[in-house]
Amino acid sequence: MNIAKIGKWALPLSLAVTAVTACAGKDNDSASSSPAASSPAASSSSSSPAASPSAEAQDPFGKYPETVTVSEVIGYNPPEDPRTPKGLTPDKNAYLKDLKDMMNIDVKFKWMVPSSQYEQKFSLALASGDLPDILELDQKNYEKLKNQNMLADLTEAYAQYASPDLKKYMESDGGFAMKTFSSDGKQLAIPAFEDPFLSTQILWIRKDWLDTLQLQPPTTMEELDKVADAFVNQDPDQNGQKDTYGVALQKTLFFWGFDLRGFFNGFGAYPSVGDAQSAWIKGADGKLVPGLIQPEMKEGLTMLQSWYKRGILNKEFALKDENKVVEDLVAGKVGISYGEWWYPNWPLNSSVDKDPKANWIAIQIPGLDGPGKSLVPKIRSGKVFAVSKNMKHPEAAIKMLNFYIEKGYKKYYDPKSAEKGYVYNWFNPRIYNPAEIETIYTEVNKALEANQTEITLEDQNYSTVQGRFEATKDYFAKDTSKASNGVNWGQYFSRVAKDGGWGVTRQIKEKQAFVNNEFYGLPTATVVSKGSQLDKLMQESFTKIIMGAPVDEFDKFVASWKSLGGDQIIQEVNDWYSKEAVK
Amino acid sequence: MRTLKKDWPLHVMVWPGVIFTLIYAYGPMAGLVMAFQEFEPLAGFFKSKFIGWDNFSYVFHLPDFGQVLWNTIIIAVFKMVLFLLVPLILALMLNEVTRRWFSRFVQSAIFLPFFLSWTVLGGIIIEIFSLNGPVNGILSSLGLEPIMFMLNNGWFRSIIIGTDVWKGMGYNMIIMLAAITGIHATLYEAAEVDGAGRWKQMLHITLPGIAPIVILLSVLGLGGILNAGFEQILIMYNPTVYEGADVIDTFVYRLGIFSQQFGPAAAIGLFKSGISLALVSVTYYAAYKYNNYRIF
Numbered sequence: 001m002n003i004a005k006i007g008k009w010a011l012p013l014s015l016a017v018t019a020v021t022a023c024a025g026k027d028n029d030s031a032s033s034s035p036a037a038s039s040p041a042a043s044s045s046s047s048s049p050a051a052s053p054s055a056e057a058q059d060p061f062g063k064y065p066e067t068v069t070v071s072e073v074i075g076y077n078p079p080e081d082p083r084t085p086k087g088l089t090p091d092k093n094a095y096l097k098d099l100k101d102m103m104n105i106d107v108k109f110k111w112m113v114p115s116s117q118y119e120q121k122f123s124l125a126l127a128s129g130d131l132p133d134i135l136e137l138d139q140k141n142y143e144k145l146k147n148q149n150m151l152a153d154l155t156e157a158y159a160q161y162a163s164p165d166l167k168k169y170m171e172s173d174g175g176f177a178m179k180t181f182s183s184d185g186k187q188l189a190i191p192a193f194e195d196p197f198l199s200t201q202i203l204w205i206r207k208d209w210l211d212t213l214q215l216q217p218p219t220t221m222e223e224l225d226k227v228a229d230a231f232v233n234q235d236p237d238q239n240g241q242k243d244t245y246g247v248a249l250q251k252t253l254f255f256w257g258f259d260l261r262g263f264f265n266g267f268g269a270y271p272s273v274g275d276a277q278s279a280w281i282k283g284a285d286g287k288l289v290p291g292l293i294q295p296e297m298k299e300g301l302t303m304l305q306s307w308y309k310r311g312i313l314n315k316e317f318a319l320k321d322e323n324k325v326v327e328d329l330v331a332g333k334v335g336i337s338y339g340e341w342w343y344p345n346w347p348l349n350s351s352v353d354k355d356p357k358a359n360w361i362a363i364q365i366p367g368l369d370g371p372g373k374s375l376v377p378k379i380r381s382g383k384v385f386a387v388s389k390n391m392k393h394p395e396a397a398i399k400m401l402n403f404y405i406e407k408g409y410k411k412y413y414d415p416k417s418a419e420k421g422y423v424y425n426w427f428n429p430r431i432y433n434p435a436e437i438e439t440i441y442t443e444v445n446k447a448l449e450a451n452q453t454e455i456t457l458e459d460q461n462y463s464t465v466q467g468r469f470e471a472t473k474d475y476f477a478k479d480t481s482k483a484s485n486g487v488n489w490g491q492y493f494s495r496v497a498k499d500g501g502w503g504v505t506r507q508i509k510e511k512q513a514f515v516n517n518e519f520y521g522l523p524t525a526t527v528v529s530k531g532s533q534l535d536k537l538m539q540e541s542f543t544k545i546i547m548g549a550p551v552d553e554f555d556k557f558v559a560s561w562k563s564l565g566g567d568q569i570i571q572e573v574n575d576w577y578s579k580e581a582v583k
Numbered sequence: 584m585r586t587l588k589k590d591w592p593l594h595v596m597v598w599p600g601v602i603f604t605l606i607y608a609y610g611p612m613a614g615l616v617m618a619f620q621e622f623e624p625l626a627g628f629f630k631s632k633f634i635g636w637d638n639f640s641y642v643f644h645l646p647d648f649g650q651v652l653w654n655t656i657i658i659a660v661f662k663m664v665l666f667l668l669v670p671l672i673l674a675l676m677l678n679e680v681t682r683r684w685f686s687r688f689v690q691s692a693i694f695l696p697f698f699l700s701w702t703v704l705g706g707i708i709i710e711i712f713s714l715n716g717p718v719n720g721i722l723s724s725l726g727l728e729p730i731m732f733m734l735n736n737g738w739f740r741s742i743i744i745g746t747d748v749w750k751g752m753g754y755n756m757i758i759m760l761a762a763i764t765g766i767h768a769t770l771y772e773a774a775e776v777d778g779a780g781r782w783k784q785m786l787h788i789t790l791p792g793i794a795p796i797v798i799l800l801s802v803l804g805l806g807g808i809l810n811a812g813f814e815q816i817l818i819m820y821n822p823t824v825y826e827g828a829d830v831i832d833t834f835v836y837r838l839g840i841f842s843q844q845f846g847p848a849a850a851i852g853l854f855k856s857g858i859s860l861a862l863v864s865v866t867y868y869a870a871y872k873y874n875n876y877r878i879f
Contacts, residue, residue: 123841128624148623315731319713533647543821544823
């Protein structure tokens, strides 16, 4: 009973406690960030002994004379590579040892949590003002911290310390992304952006099931409907039981995978680029309209409802998170999933390992008459790296970015890196070559055609390309000494195969079979304040319609969406469009 | 001073509790000030702007608020009543069991789930009531249609209430059993001499004997009228059952943590506490007036 009583004070309590620690925390932060070098000049590298004015370029890889301690936080998943030593944690990542050796930077994690808890944990840290030195932010949190004047100006640090490779990446889009994250001439964050076509939606389907049932890969929604129905009713896995379903779907309807983006695109509806906020397309009058509330959505919902009734969607999809759906995919319970190019890399590789007969292929999404057009954003930048204002050495963040890119050169390449405890996606800050996948695709195919034994590349892309090249060769040679057949296939079929994930995406790009998401600004004020209520409204309405509520509920949803803040958002987005968009 | 000298061990024992309460229950109340502020975490209490009652009116005008309040009351009232009735019946029944080992065993078995965390239990319950779970297995073996318990508003609410009562009933049951043990054996002997059977003994001795404890538990319970069980619902709900199971606490959670609207979230918290305080006061007064029973 006492516990219950405390519970009612829980929120004010936790907020108050954290707010109190906020004041205390600030002092600690600045103190902990560096016990060493108190004058920034002393920390510059040994290569420029002549005392120089601050604007001059410094050695991007220079070693600090005294150890600089940098605090970070991390939400992490288990390592992708099964060969990684068991029980490894991000603070034991081999990259950190190399970083210390090369630059004398010591990374301390304030906390490490599974990535599913990251958002919540980070929000709490934000509420308490207990921020690490280096921040990995989504756009919403970037906006918040910027407004609260918590971010360090990186202009000078970037100009002085960015390595040529990092600068090349940042300039690859004409400086467009960098500009998005600067304000009043101050560079407040370094964006990690990628080729926007990586977001292209394609359809992954079990070719072996199609063959068993003597069906063709679907090109229209009508054909997809028939195929999916057959996957439910005609026993595609030939085990004599009706235990398969058609299309994979998890409870978050718009997400980074196993969701409905590509499905709706097939109806010419463009509701989302993968989060709960609407995507924006150009309307007939030249203004931007939210794809989420367009009438085309209704047709899609009608079909989903029928799919649900006929068992093409799992009856309990509304209880399944992405992990549960992946279980179904791997167990061979479902034969179709909408998604991006990387599925073979995960989770389809496990499906292939479990059932060697499983033959997943990638096709352009079916549309109303003939293949449909996928939505593609103008920029793909999930996260940005910023530095807390209290950090003494903002340039250390830039140097760490240099470090990660530098590690791609041939001289650092190590085919046994996973066994030695290198986990690339536990290292932050980390920026990839925006054209990484395209580079792998062209370079590996070039090497394959010329029958080379090694990649000829000499630049910072060597490691990634060589790694995929070896996996591809192993896959063709059926060599499973380094990795399982599924893992090799996944590397090959996601990035290298002409009919694989990236191969099909390239064809779609060439054919111009896509529609752009026209809004690429930061979340507007109303999205920040009311977004989560609109999100709840959408999830609730759509899920209910799919599960059998009248499709006309959609009209009610549209009306509520608009009155609960949607109209304001439409206004704000169009204000942005007329002022800031590059048309 | 004299009492202090005599009773110093008691003082030593009470102080940790008092200090704990001061720090963790009274201290944070200062945080309620953010209910009246446009609170910016990094600016803190002193620099955030005061906006009067705006947060309250904002919250009360949110379209979901009515539904959320209603859900909270329904779920909390059912839980409260069942948390008294079920343990009471269990305690009375256990009291009649004459084999000690059996009574001990049942007590432990009933008390055990109290110690399990919802984080673990939530997943298990979702599986038990899923389409392929044992409950639907029994239904289909009886020739009944399977039911999607976790996706149906009516069922979901019953499951929330039922499982919470099942999990927590051992706690109140132990308190009531202890109260029964405290009833003087001479009363029962006298009743037996007067020819009362076990049923009459229970009705006229056991029940009146533990009435004060039952009243105490209900007064304490009423303070939690707007606590419908945050952890449990958060772990078990999904968008399909928001309509029937979204309660104030989950609402505040989404508002405070995910939308980071700390001001409005604190405003709801304060509103909840206000209601609880009023209800506890009324019950306490009623218990005093009609039953001449007081806690303090």
